[in-house]
Amino acid sequence: MTTVDVHAHVLLRDVEQAVAGRPELDAQRALDLRRNGAESTAVSGRMVGDRLARLTDVTVRLADMDAAGVDVQIVSPSPSHYHYWAEPELAGRVYRLANEGTAGHCAEAPGRLHGLGLVPLQHAGMAVQALDHALDLGLKGVEISSHAPGRELSDPALEPFWARAAERGAVLFLHPFGCTLDERLDRWYLSNIVGQPTENAVALSHLIFSGVLDRHPGLKIVAAHGGGYLPTHIGRADHGWHARPDTKGCAEPPSSYLRRLWFDSLVHDPGVLRHLVSVAGAGQVLLGSDHPFDMGSDDPLGDLRAAGLAPDDVDAIGGANAVALFSLKD
Incomplete structure (x- = not known):
C-alpha cells in the first residue's frame, strides 16, 4: 500500500x-x-523556529516521512502565507510565488511530494486565474482558509471559482488560519485548540447550507482537522434543516453532504476518528499529520491504527483514498 499524508506544510521565504x-x-x-x-x-x-528545517528542507522532510512510514506527502503552503489583506497587485504576486515555490519544493522529490497552491479569496475575480496557475504548474489543487475578510465561502462571488475547480478536477484543501472569536480565545492556545475546529465547522456549514455542493457536485473538498466540530454534531444540523424553513438552502439534510466531502484523520482521538468514519464513510477519510507543526502528529499511521478500524478501512484511509482523489500512481 502507498501511504499518503494529505496534510503537510512548507514555509516559503x-x-x-x-x-x-x-x-x-x-x-x-x-x-x-x-x-x-x-x-x-x-x-x-x-516552535516554528525550532522546526524551520522541517518546513523548508526536502532532505529533512523525507527523513521525517521515512520515520513515520509515509510514502507520499501532499504539501501545502503554511496557512500564514494566505495574506488575505493584500491588495490585488500584491495578492497576485503572493499566489504566484506560493504556487511556484511549492511546485519547486515538490520537484526536489518527484513521486514522493505533490503540492497545493494558493488563491486570493479576498479577490474573488482573481481566484480562477490563480487556480489555473497552480494547476498549470502541476500542482494538484489549492489550499483555502475558512473565509476571507468580508467574504464567507457561501459568497456568490466565488461561484466561478467553485465551477472552475469542479471542471478541472482540482482538490481544494480547506484549512483555517485564525479564528474570528478574537479575545475570547486569547489564552491557553484556545485560538487554535478551539478556534480551528470551530472555523472548520462554520466554513463547511456555509458550503452545505448555501447549496454550493448542490450546484457543484463535482467539487473535491478536503477538510483539515477532521472537519472540526461539524461531523460530531451533524445531528443538530439535520434537526435544524428538518425543523426550520430558513435552513433550506441545501436540497438534502446536511448529513448527506458529509459523503460528498473528504476529511483528514487528524482528530487526536480514536473515538472521534471512528465517529468520523461512521458518518462520512471510510472512503471519505484521508491520512493527515499537519507536519511538522506541534498541533499535528508525528505518527499519523499509529493514530489511525489506534482507532481499531477494519483492515480494509485502514488501507483506504492510509493511502488508497488519496491515491484515487489526487490521481496519484499507486
Whole structure:
C-alpha cells in the first residue's frame, strides 16, 4: 500500500519577503497577537523556529516521512502565507510565488511530494486565474482558509471559482488560519485548540447550507482537522434543516453532504476518528499529520491504527483514498 499524508506544510521565504514591510502586514500581526495572546504568540514563534528545517528542507522532510512510514506527502503552503489583506497587485504576486515555490519544493522529490497552491479569496475575480496557475504548474489543487475578510465561502462571488475547480478536477484543501472569536480565545492556545475546529465547522456549514455542493457536485473538498466540530454534531444540523424553513438552502439534510466531502484523520482521538468514519464513510477519510507543526502528529499511521478500524478501512484511509482523489500512481 502507498501511504499518503494529505496534510503537510512548507514555509516559503519568497512569499514572506514579498509582503515584508507592508503596513497592512503590521496591522494583521497586531490582530493576530490580540486573537492569540502574547504567550501563545511567543510559544508559536519558538516552535516554528525550532522546526524551520522541517518546513523548508526536502532532505529533512523525507527523513521525517521515512520515520513515520509515509510514502507520499501532499504539501501545502503554511496557512500564514494566505495574506488575505493584500491588495490585488500584491495578492497576485503572493499566489504566484506560493504556487511556484511549492511546485519547486515538490520537484526536489518527484513521486514522493505533490503540492497545493494558493488563491486570493479576498479577490474573488482573481481566484480562477490563480487556480489555473497552480494547476498549470502541476500542482494538484489549492489550499483555502475558512473565509476571507468580508467574504464567507457561501459568497456568490466565488461561484466561478467553485465551477472552475469542479471542471478541472482540482482538490481544494480547506484549512483555517485564525479564528474570528478574537479575545475570547486569547489564552491557553484556545485560538487554535478551539478556534480551528470551530472555523472548520462554520466554513463547511456555509458550503452545505448555501447549496454550493448542490450546484457543484463535482467539487473535491478536503477538510483539515477532521472537519472540526461539524461531523460530531451533524445531528443538530439535520434537526435544524428538518425543523426550520430558513435552513433550506441545501436540497438534502446536511448529513448527506458529509459523503460528498473528504476529511483528514487528524482528530487526536480514536473515538472521534471512528465517529468520523461512521458518518462520512471510510472512503471519505484521508491520512493527515499537519507536519511538522506541534498541533499535528508525528505518527499519523499509529493514530489511525489506534482507532481499531477494519483492515480494509485502514488501507483506504492510509493511502488508497488519496491515491484515487489526487490521481496519484499507486
